[in-house]
Amino acid sequence: xxxxxxxxxxxxxxxxxxxxxxxxxxxxxxxxxxxxxxxxxxxxxxxxxxxxxxxxxxxxxxxxxxxxxxxxxxxxxxxxxxxxxxxxxxxxxxxxxxxxxxxxxxxxxxxxxxxxxxxxxxxxxxxxxxxxxxxxxxxxxxxxxxxxxxxx
Amino acid sequence: xxxxxxxxxxxxxxxxxxxxxxxxxxxxxxxxxxxxxxxxxxxxxxxxxxxxxxxxxxxxxxxxxxxxxxxxxxxxxxxxxxxxxxxxxxxxxxxxxxxxxxxxxxxxxxxxxxxxxxxxxxxxxxxxxxxxxxxxxxxxxxxxxxxxxxxxxxxxxxxxxxxxxxxxxxxxxxxxxxxxxxxxxxxxxxxxxxxxxxxxxxxxxxxxxxxxxxxxxxxxxxxxxxxxxxxxxxxxxxxxxxxxxxxxx
Numbered sequence: 001x002x003x004x005x006x007x008x009x010x011x012x013x014x015x016x017x018x019x020x021x022x023x024x025x026x027x028x029x030x031x032x033x034x035x036x037x038x039x040x041x042x043x044x045x046x047x048x049x050x051x052x053x054x055x056x057x058x059x060x061x062x063x064x065x066x067x068x069x070x071x072x073x074x075x076x077x078x079x080x081x082x083x084x085x086x087x088x089x090x091x092x093x094x095x096x097x098x099x100x101x102x103x104x105x106x107x108x109x110x111x112x113x114x115x116x117x118x119x120x121x122x123x124x125x126x127x128x129x130x131x132x133x134x135x136x137x138x139x140x141x142x143x144x145x146x147x148x149x150x151x152x
Numbered sequence: 153x154x155x156x157x158x159x160x161x162x163x164x165x166x167x168x169x170x171x172x173x174x175x176x177x178x179x180x181x182x183x184x185x186x187x188x189x190x191x192x193x194x195x196x197x198x199x200x201x202x203x204x205x206x207x208x209x210x211x212x213x214x215x216x217x218x219x220x221x222x223x224x225x226x227x228x229x230x231x232x233x234x235x236x237x238x239x240x241x242x243x244x245x246x247x248x249x250x251x252x253x254x255x256x257x258x259x260x261x262x263x264x265x266x267x268x269x270x271x272x273x274x275x276x277x278x279x280x281x282x283x284x285x286x287x288x289x290x291x292x293x294x295x296x297x298x299x300x301x302x303x304x305x306x307x308x309x310x311x312x313x314x315x316x317x318x319x320x321x322x323x324x325x326x327x328x329x330x331x332x333x334x335x336x337x338x339x340x341x342x343x344x345x346x347x348x349x350x351x352x353x354x355x356x357x358x359x360x361x362x363x364x365x366x367x368x369x370x371x372x373x374x375x376x377x378x379x380x381x382x383x384x385x386x387x388x389x390x391x392x393x394x395x396x397x398x399x400x401x
Contacts, residue, residue, distance in 0.1 A: 046335065050286070135235050
């Protein structure tokens with residue numbers, strides 16, 4: 001009985017390790033507001049990369065005397081689409097890189113296809129912007145022409 | 153010979169001289185200094201114009217100085233601002249006139265490999281701040297991003313290919329050791345791109361099969377974007393096998 005317990009405990013531990021290893025590499029999913037499944041992927045960074053990206057972004061603002069404001073720390077855990085459609089709405093930001101298409105199929109557009117958002121051509125109406133040609137997303141602000149978005 | 157004929161000959165002579173490309177009296181070995189201070193506060197378009205290397209200087213830069221000038225291009229930082237590193241490079245390429253000059257140089261491959269060899273991947277990371285390490289690896293990634301361009305890879309001789317492939321594989325292994333502390337996935341994408349693109353150009357069957365069946369490998373090869381650490385592992389194991397094949401060719 002003691003041996004059985006020992007094997008059982010260790011088996012659970014090994015299963016846990018296996019699960020952890022698989023989870024670290026697997027492709028995840030998130031839900032749209034109406035419950036459609038959207039695929040997300042992983043791209044993790046490090047403190048040195050973050051420091052370099054933040055320094056470059058700060059210097060860019062100085063060089064261009066831009067009125068762009070830093071909203072949050074640099075990261076490669078999520079991209080512009082994930083920021084605008086998922087993170088801003090309170091979704092998880094860890095390993096949530098959201099591509100427009102996955103395996104050639106619609107992924108991002110699920111947010112405005114039979115879901116909580118509808119597509120509009122009127123700038124005054126929109127809450128979020130999808131720039132199809134540039135493969136970019138942003139969140140509208142109260143000021144016309146100003147948006148919140150993630151670089152990269 | 154009439155007056156008219158002599159005039160025509162003289163015209164042709166001066167036209168021919170005018171068309172001859174000016175030769176460099178002296179090769180410039182120094183990195184081009186961009187007018188960064190003068191460009192502060194200017195519009196993006198004005199800055200791009202101001203950062204164009206003057207034609208005469210451009211042609212007279214040694215290839216090593218030209219590569220260093222491309223790497224230190226002030227807006228090279230924009231490579232990180234697009235969806236993937238290939239799009240980022242394409243954006244910078246459209247702005248910086250150094251790259252077209254580089255693509256035309258006969259010694260571009262040797263010079264890039266020469267500079268790549270000088271980079272130290274065994275640095276004592278603990279002795280530096282995060283920002284210092286970040287700037288250091290950003291510089292390495294810039295070198296690798298240029299090497300990973302097809303304009304460079306298609307011009308590799310058999311010997312250069314073996315040398316570059318082994319060098320990139322060794323460097324990737326060093327990056328992998330410090331993946332969690334220093335490089336992240338983002339820092340390994342360019343090395344993996346060099347390796348996978350060489351295998352792709354050589355139509356290495358196991359890589360092509362992976363490329364055909366795994367969209368994540370397509371992102372790695374075509375876009376220099378890795379969105380799963382499995383792609384890093386797969387690229388490294390394929391490269392390990394391919395390096396043996398390359399050496400035995």
